[in-house]
Amino acid sequence: MSAFIRIRDAVKTFSTRGRGGALGLDTVLALDGVTLDVERGEVVLIIGPSGSGKSTLLRSVNRLESLDSGEIWIGDDSVTARRADLRRIREDAGMVFQSFNLFAHMTILDNVSLAPRLVRKVPAAQAREAAVAILERVGLLDKLDRYPRQLSGGQQQRAAIARALAMNPKALLFDEPTSALDPEMIKEVLDVMTGLAEDGMTMMVVSHEMGFARAAADRVVFMDRGRIVEQGKPEELFSDPKEERTRDFIRHIL
């Protein structure tokens, strides 16, 4: 059986207004031929220096970015086909952002029940009930009627995870979920993520949290300059990296 998420030769360039080029355009090669498989239930941790293409890779999987070339599949659904079913793809793969991005004008409960109602046409009462159950699971039962700004960063990120879970995704994409958090709040978010990993959720996680890597990651992928430099089991990659660049980077974050 083939892998659940399959990324083949993904290439993505961005144009930015800069000094270079005839039209004043600079191009950045964000993904330079990335090939990666993620098995069902696997937790893949992606590490690498800033600007190495980690976010772009994740955002290509749910097609917040469109590749220049290459292919991505989630199960039987093509992400990169020109007429890909975006709704289907985004139901398959939920996303959690560094800056939470909870809907600021809605209560936590509405944040979590909105997409099931609008996208999956779940009746309001049923969506509400499901949302309450999910919020209980992430420990926010007492915050249902609060607005995002009334919550701590850690609580907001847990609510954002609940919002993604409410769509019953088959995979979750985390882009630096704890980078915007105060140190004392990191653990509560990582605990929720570890719980999901134990329950068999397929996850791609961009993070440099070593604790999470050791506790939950099945594999660590090191990216640099738009390419995968090296990958392996966490203990192997962290203690015995093969490549010079990986070694430098790991010395940096440990």
Place this chain on the structure above:
Amino acid sequence: MKDKRVAAAISGVPWWLVLIVGLGVIALATALADESYRVIFGAVARGFGVTMTVAVVSYAASLVLGLGLGLARSSGFRPLREVSTFYIELVRGLPMLVILYYIAFVGAPALAGILNGLLAPLISAGVFKAFSSRSFDFATRAVLALTLGYGAFIAEIFRAGIESVDRGQVEAAYALGLSHSQTMVRVVLPQAIRNVLPALANEFVAIIKDSALVSVLGVQDITQIGKVYAASTFKFFETYNVVAFFYLCLTISLSMLVRALERRLKRESSQ
């Protein structure tokens, strides 16, 4: 210690408002005591309904037009963006008075011609009478002109509101599978409108003042009635006092409401 508190209390008083309210009370008292003021009040008050109708109808219509143009202006579809920008820049570059003359004397005949063309079969079948520019009275033309002008201003306010919403909100909505229009309606617009509510309310104050321009078309609003009354009685001073009194009652009370709204929004978003 106590002196300081008194000083703080005194400096906290909005003296401009005290002065205006004081003058208003004096004006009202004089008016009630003075026979000729009473008459002027009665006369000018007949224009109040027209002024309010012109302002409210034009405002409501320009909110709709402005929202449409504002959405088009921030749309991802280039032709829509170009056309709406073209319109907005054109209209914003013209004095309101010129727009008014244009619509009244160029727009109305043109509109009649267009309608006659579109409805030609119905007209020849006798369902409608043919349109002429006289089919649109001057009040209608005035409302149309104010709407087209203010639609452009309000479009820019909506656009600023849409741009003020964090990009992350849109991405989160897309990542959850919401369509472009669901994202706009359920996520972006509610936040955008809330952010620009005071600016939108200020446009209502502005449109009340600009509604006085319709007097150049002879529409019987407060200004026009005052102008005619003053010219026939030579009581310029008294008449324009009354006219100013009416406008100030409206605009100052509304401006204060807008400020209260602003404070409330600020308080809400900081708790």
